[in-house]
Amino acid sequence: MSDKNVVFITGVSSGIGYGLLTNLIESGYFVIGTVRTQEDLEKISNITGSKGKIVQFDVQDREKTKQVIKDVSPILDSHGLFALIHNVGIVFPGPLQYISDVEFDQAMDVNVHAVRRISQALLPWLGVNPQFKPGKIIHISSVSGLVNMPFNGTYCISKHALESMNDIFRRELASFGIKVTAIEPGPIKTPIWKKNLGKMDKYFQTEYKDVVQKADKIILNSEKIGLPVTAVVSVVKKVLESNNPKHRYLVHPKPFFFRLFLSIPSTIQDYLILKTLKKGDKFRPV
Numbered sequence: 001m002s003d004k005n006v007v008f009i010t011g012v013s014s015g016i017g018y019g020l021l022t023n024l025i026e027s028g029y030f031v032i033g034t035v036r037t038q039e040d041l042e043k044i045s046n047i048t049g050s051k052g053k054i055v056q057f058d059v060q061d062r063e064k065t066k067q068v069i070k071d072v073s074p075i076l077d078s079h080g081l082f083a084l085i086h087n088v089g090i091v092f093p094g095p096l097q098y099i100s101d102v103e104f105d106q107a108m109d110v111n112v113h114a115v116r117r118i119s120q121a122l123l124p125w126l127g128v129n130p131q132f133k134p135g136k137i138i139h140i141s142s143v144s145g146l147v148n149m150p151f152n153g154t155y156c157i158s159k160h161a162l163e164s165m166n167d168i169f170r171r172e173l174a175s176f177g178i179k180v181t182a183i184e185p186g187p188i189k190t191p192i193w194k195k196n197l198g199k200m201d202k203y204f205q206t207e208y209k210d211v212v213q214k215a216d217k218i219i220l221n222s223e224k225i226g227l228p229v230t231a232v233v234s235v236v237k238k239v240l241e242s243n244n245p246k247h248r249y250l251v252h253p254k255p256f257f258f259r260l261f262l263s264i265p266s267t268i269q270d271y272l273i274l275k276t277l278k279k280g281d282k283f284r285p286v
Helices: 015-026 039-051 060-081 101-128 151-177 216-222 228-240 254-265 266-279
Strands: 006-009 030-035 053-056 083-087 136-140 179-185 248-251
Touching: 006 015, 006 060, 015 039, 015 136, 015 228, 030 039, 030 151, 039 053, 060 101, 083 101, 101 136, 101 254, 136 151, 136 228, 136 266, 151 179, 179 228, 228 248, 248 254
Parallel strands: 006 030, 006 083, 030 053, 083 136, 136 179, 179 248
Antiparallel strands: none
């Protein structure tokens, strides 16, 4: 691997992370990928072979995170880190009134705090230590970091925080030559949709039952209009190959209409969102 660029990706067991892992390995990168379970470790390790290294840990486990980074430090000491891609994320749909402290705290820890912790630990190899060439940090954010959709509060709040972190890291690390970029996907065809089916059922007996009973239909219809994982992978590769990537890349099936939606007054946004929820046709207004 002496002639390969090393990329560290969190959450490679499925979806966008898995697509990035396989594509980047095929493109000649050496990928250090993280998974949460022993089963995924064995499955993904068989796929990567000597072309990558798969490590198992829960990003919420701070001590294990430190240990795993220590374990891969010989690779990083020899080659530096070409790019860090934060992909791991978690969703807890539901009315914010009834989201539990445990769910809210876990969403913040996985989607925000863990991103900060892992970045802090890997920054020396990304070029803060002048021994290593400046690398790139790529946050797989979401359009949920740009628009606030009801019943998706924990995810939206965490992704808005991630968008802020993206800007802060970019500005703080600019003097080291480190590039920081956010990828903002809209609906993408990944297992995350199926994983959320039925998660709103526990709110059937609340004041929000009219929306809750449509939740699975909304999720399934959103999946239908989703872009393939390759749409995100191609943008990430563009960032990796660019000497001066943009600060943000929107990946959406209707980018013009989405940007138009962001530009209109919040009163009109509220009206369109409410109308969408009543119909139950789409999870997002555009």
